[in-house]
Amino acid sequence: MKIAVVCANGKAGQLIVKEAVDRGLDVTAFIRGENKSAAPNAVIKDLFEITKDDLAPFDAVIDAAGAWTPDTVHVVPDAVKYLADLLRGTDTRLLVVGGAGSLFVDKEHTKTVFDVTPFPEAAIPVVKAHQVALDELRKYDDVKWTYISPAGDFQADGERTGKYLLGGEELTLNSKGESIISYADYAIAMVDEIEKGNHIGQRISVVRE
Numbered sequence: 001m002k003i004a005v006v007c008a009n010g011k012a013g014q015l016i017v018k019e020a021v022d023r024g025l026d027v028t029a030f031i032r033g034e035n036k037s038a039a040p041n042a043v044i045k046d047l048f049e050i051t052k053d054d055l056a057p058f059d060a061v062i063d064a065a066g067a068w069t070p071d072t073v074h075v076v077p078d079a080v081k082y083l084a085d086l087l088r089g090t091d092t093r094l095l096v097v098g099g100a101g102s103l104f105v106d107k108e109h110t111k112t113v114f115d116v117t118p119f120p121e122a123a124i125p126v127v128k129a130h131q132v133a134l135d136e137l138r139k140y141d142d143v144k145w146t147y148i149s150p151a152g153d154f155q156a157d158g159e160r161t162g163k164y165l166l167g168g169e170e171l172t173l174n175s176k177g178e179s180i181i182s183y184a185d186y187a188i189a190m191v192d193e194i195e196k197g198n199h200i201g202q203r204i205s206v207v208r209e
Contacts, residue, residue, distance in 0.1 A: 002026040003194060004058045006047055006065060006083065008037040011156045012097050013064035015187040023191060028058070047079055052086045060093040060194050073129040080133040084143045093144040095194060096137065097186075099130025100152045100179070103171040103205055113152060113171055134203060141201075146193055149205040151181040158182025158208075164189050167205040174207050181208045 003020055007013050008029030017037040020027045029039035032046055043054065047065060055061055065079035080096055087094050101114035114127050137145050152171065164185050165174060173179055189206040193199060 001060070001195070002028070002058045003060045003062065004028045004030055004043075004055060005037070005039065005062045006030045006050070006079070008039055008042075008064065009033070009035070010064055010066050012066065012183050012186070013037060013062075015183050016062055016064060016097075016190050019184075019187040019191045020194070023195075025191070025194070030054075047075075048082055050083070050086065055083075055086055055092060056090075058092055060095060061087065062190065062194070063094065063096045066097070067129070068126055070125045073125045076126075076129040077133040077136055081136050084137060084140050084145065087144075088140065088142045091144065093146065093194075093197065093200065095190060096133065096145065096147045097190070098134060098147045098149045098203070099127060100149050100154065100171070100205070101127035102131045102134050102203075103149055103152075104169050105171050107170070109169060117152075144200045146199050146201075147203040148186075148190060148193065149203060150186050151205070151207040152179035153181070154186070155180065155182045158184065160184035160188075161208060162188065163209040164206045165209055167207060169203055169205075172205055172207050174209055179207055181206055 009031045014037045017039045021038045027039045028041040029037045030043050035042040067073045067075040
């Protein structure tokens with residue numbers, strides 16, 4: 001299986017690459033500068049300069065684009081739309097590293113984590129950007145997409161336990177009542193979904209056991 005990881009130099013991207021390489025997948029990193037990931041192949045190109053031909057050889061494309069400042073958060077939904085447009089009508093899957101703020105907290109799906117959580121002011125644009133990205137992705141019925149939301153406490157340097165619980169549209173808590181997952185365990189879930197392809201056209205979520 002051939003996969004492309006876009007923005008592979010980011011923390012999430014690097015761990016997804018490592019997990020995929022360790023499993024023997026053929027991984028290509030799409031990056032803007034020096035390849036800092038474990039991918040044996042790299043394409044140095046800005047995300048918004050990637051072409052349909054660039055992505056044609058791949059079975060799956062992972063959008064690991066991240067942004068955290070008010071001036072850059074637009075990249076999150078812009079990246080989703082750009083890559084989805086390139087993959088329309090193809091068999092290449094698009095998997096997106098999502099956010100937790102859009103997860104529902106009620107069975108009626110009327111309230112989200114964002115609606116009931118007092119986020120720090122600085123985090124609000126980021127949360128909203130991920131919500132917009134998911135809303136845009138849902139409009140594509142001709143793209144084989146999967147949006148994977150992490151738990152509420154998404155720990156960049158958290159330990160790799162090797163275990164996680166798979167959830168759906170609603171915020172899922174583990175046996176300790178926690179909503180937490182490390183980037184490393186998230187990467188396991190991402191690569192599992194790449195290999196199995198069980199949730200095409202769906203948003204799923206993951207939490208540490």
